[in-house]
Amino acid sequence: MSASKTNNKKSSATSYKVRFKDRFHSALKLHRENAIQSLLDILRQPTNSLMTILVLAIALALPAAFYLFMTNAQAVSQSWDGGVKMALYLEDSATESQAQELFTQLNQRTEFEEIVFVGKDDGLEMFRQYSGLGDSLDYLEENPLPYSITLKPTASFSDSEQLEQLAQELSLLPLVAQAKLDSSWIKKYNSILDISEQIATFISIMLALGVLLIVGNTIRLAILNRREEIQVIKLVGATDAFIRRPFLYAGFWYGLIAALLAALMVNIIFVLLQQSAHQLAQLYSSEFSLLGLAPSFTLGLLAIGALLGLSGAWFSVRKHLKDINPE
Known part of the structure; x- marks a missing residue:
């Protein structure tokens, strides 16, 4: 009798499985x-x-x-890297016509996106403005500055080694006394x-x-x-x-x-x-x-x-x- 009651109780028990959705919301x-x-x-x-x-x-x-x-x-x-420029300082013996001829040759090259010719008088005036010497430069007997050409390489010359190699190449040109690359301070x-x-x-x-x-x-x-x-x-x-x-x-x-x-x-x-x-x-x-x-x-x-x-x-x-x- 007791066994049958136990079986009835077991059979009457129900199981409830909680859904994943309910567990997630809970x-x-x-x-x-x-x-x-x-x-x-x-x-x-x-x-x-x-x-x-x-x-x-x-x-x-x-x-x-x-x-x-x-x-x-x-x-x-x-x-600053995008504005790195080269400066070519010509020999003192170079005439204006020779400097202009070199400027024309460089202007035809594809390595540069901007080339500026700086005459002796222009260079002296720029030096006057940025040096702070002012009227004291008027006492000079003659203009000591050479002709110069400022060049801005294209974006393809972004590597410092390429820029140095290009500056070395330009320094070997006729009438060029010095090719200066202002990149050492950027390094x-x-x-x-x-x-x-x-x-x-x-x-x-x-x-x-x-x-x-x-x-x-x-x-x-x-x-x-x-x-x-x-x-x-x-x-x-x-x-x-x-x-x-x-x-x-x-x-x-x-x-x-x-x-x-x-x-x-x-x-x-x-x-x-x-x-x-x-x-x-x-x-x-x-x-x-x-x-x-x-x-x-x-x-x-x-x-x-x-x-x-x-x-x-x-x-x-x-x-x-x-x-x-x-x-």
Whole structure:
């Protein structure tokens, strides 16, 4: 009799299989609630949260500022590279007709996109304007400057070795006393940029590690403050994934908000320096203007900040959550 009752009970039991769609919606709802609750917890403690976010923002703003500086420095370098010119200084014995004939020959070559003939009088006047000697040059008995020809190579001669080879070739032409290529200082400038970029990369890596440590320590304190709560929910069967999720979202919000604030800081610096940089460029007769943070880089900065915050929270939770067991 009892066996038949047991069989009846077993046969009357029904199984219910949760559909994937329902599980997905349930998980999505849970993630949304945890994300909102984590953000609200940060906003409920504005003093402590603001201090942490400011430190993180400064750590993220420094690499972004380095990037902005390097972008503008490289833009200046590229404009100089595009404006590299050669100067051919003719021998003192060259006559004006001979200089004009050489100018005509060079003007027929395809290596140059711009050729300018500079006479002796024009050269002296230019020297007067840029040297600052002024009327003192009038005491010269004769014009000591030779005829010169300024040449601007085409864009195909962008490599420094090609430019040097072309300058060497031009120096062998008749009546040419010297062929000067103003590119050595650009090489030095680019070398300084390379060193600066390496230093900026190293500093950025160190600051990224600092962000990980700061977020990890912040999450560790949050875990310790909720130690008793974690023990209770572990007693009722909560999984580590369920307990871990709010702390991961907290790290995500810390990183994202700090990155947003860092982007704002860099843009403020850009606005403050833009006018001064424009005035400096005008002194050198240049139309250069500062380049701000590109939208793609701003989005990348937000993504990096969120990822660093999430990673720091993950390492901290993974380490400290195991130490909390229900008593």
